[in-house]
Amino acid sequence: MKSEEISNFCIGKGILIDKGLLTIFNDANDFESVKLIIERIKEQTGQRFITKTFFENEKVAKKFLSSFPQENQTIKKLKIQLGLSIEISNENTRENIEISELDKEKMKIDDKVKVYPFFSPHNKKIEVDDFTNYFKNRVIEMKKFLQDKNELENLVSISKLSGMRQAASIIGLVYGKNITKNGNIILEVEDITGRLKVLINKNKEDTYSKAEDISLDSVIGFKGFSNKEIFFANDVIFPDASLPIRKKSPIDESVVFISDVHVGSRLFLEKNLLKFIDYLNLETPEFEEAKKIKYLFIVGDLVAGVGVYPNQEKELAIVDLKRQYEKAAELLGKIRKDIKIIIIPGNHDCVRLMEPQPILDEKYAKPLYEMENVIHASNPSLINIGERGDFPGFNILTYHGFSYPYYVNTIPSLMTRGSPLNPEKIMAYLLKNRHLGPTHNTFVQTLPFTDNDLIIKVVPDIFVSGHTHKGGVLYYKNILLLSTTCWEELMPYQEKMGFESDYCKVPMFNLKTGQVKILDFYDEEDSLKKKENKKDVLEIYN
Structure with missing residues (x-):
């Protein structure tokens, strides 16, 4: 035709x-x-x-x-x-998600907080076609972000490339990546019409640098020309995410974020958490700003869990998972009731490791389901807060971050720029790819019919993660990136794994002013391991 x-x-x-x-x-x-x-x-x-x-x-x-x-x-x-x-x-898109009445009751969705879960339950046997459609749908969905980019001129499908040396652009999934003996990068790329090899010459420094950072299974745009067998790329275009402006709410209220509380651990910093709870309850001199806090996000690993790593039981003060959640509910129950508490799971919690993860299992976390101000969400989730009249509210992308170590160890720019200590750079990389787990089955396993659940379809105003135990704040193309710290001092197992942790630092974001403050609730007096003195500080980011 x-x-x-x-x-x-x-x-x-x-x-x-x-x-x-x-x-x-x-x-x-x-x-x-x-x-x-x-x-x-x-x-x-x-x-x-x-x-x-x-x-x-x-x-x-x-x-x-x-x-x-x-x-x-x-x-x-x-x-x-x-x-x-x-x-x-x-x-199943963010716009038409249907949540059952039972799930609504469990999640306690209300007018102030709207949860758009990434998790879609599937009760079917996995077949070969599921894997085919899994990647086919990934290409289709990701293509939407790329096809209107001005850089991709003369966009064609792979099957329509001619052998003539004429300028063209393609979009495809990268399923292979190698370095030639001459130092050039060869990518094996496919779309739904065909496959071919894409060559990036080492002498094209900017393009080569971009190509080095391509993850396997990611969907990327390429601009260049081809012969019958190879496409010679002059530029590499990522799907990327950006916002034109930073929102500001007409209402003067704030949101705070924590993660990796690890209730039940022998080195759980309970006194420090109670200091934070006192702050929320206006029982400290700085109560004027605390009065504005209306939302608390807990971004995974509320409890230490059981059997998460070898010999963990030796490092637990509470060895029963249900009792860990009972203790967590006891602590969170002290928080004033006008604060909405939004909880997502992490790899230590009572859910499967496969992502996306469903909400916490009520069998183990029942006390949390009995709390009126607690809202449960999947990992990841898109959560809207602060919608008022004509103001659309803030879209907050929450993801615990279990996949982050893989990208630190495989992506050159993340390996060389101190990203293990700056997880917000990993978060920016995933936004650049518009996907929370571009490489299939790395640290994280995913079912073959859930890939769309990890695509970042809606560009968030705020993207928050935990897991790394390192704090960080960064604006990436008007998207606020927040990495939260932990409430457990370094365990022997973590020391062996090379962990470096920050403790008890809480990012606080004011919806009206757009200001971020980092509240620090850690000091040497409360340290269970008597580390060197760290004075309380209050860092401010505009």
């Missing part, structure tokens, strides 16, 4: 079609289905000028394509070419 055929058909129907949609239709290689879709769009919209933005509205696209026979193979193929879900009737 040629573009001229589609253009002539549209002219005959009195329709104009934009270049981007014309390219997509041309790649479909199914003239009859294309004609049918064009006619249906005209019938339903009455528009004479059709653009691909029609298909970027998920709700409109779902309703429109539901009118076609679902078993029609040519329509299924065209859905793929249009960048829509393979099974659009089952698609």
